[in-house]
Amino acid sequence: MQWDKEDKRLKKSGIAKKDRPIKPERDSAYPTKTEIALGLLTYLRHFYLFKSLIYNSH
Numbered sequence: 001m002q003w004d005k006e007d008k009r010l011k012k013s014g015i016a017k018k019d020r021p022i023k024p025e026r027d028s029a030y031p032t033k034t035e036i037a038l039g040l041l042t043y044l045r046h047f048y049l050f051k052s053l054i055y056n057s058h
Contacts, residue, residue, distance in 0.1 A: 003024055010020045026032070031039070 003021070007020055007023070
């Protein structure tokens with residue numbers, strides 16, 4: 001978040017993009033909301049697929 005504020009301030013000052021610091025890499029320990037949602041949907045899909053296989057086999 002700090003990078004965003006600094007980048008916005010530098011843009012407002014008229015600093016060229018090539019002269020501003022590059023955006024830091026995301027820390028994989030903190031996934032985005034989209035990544036969390038995709039993981040949850042994948043989990044639920046596998047869970048219900050497995051559950052339906054068990055109940056339908058009897």
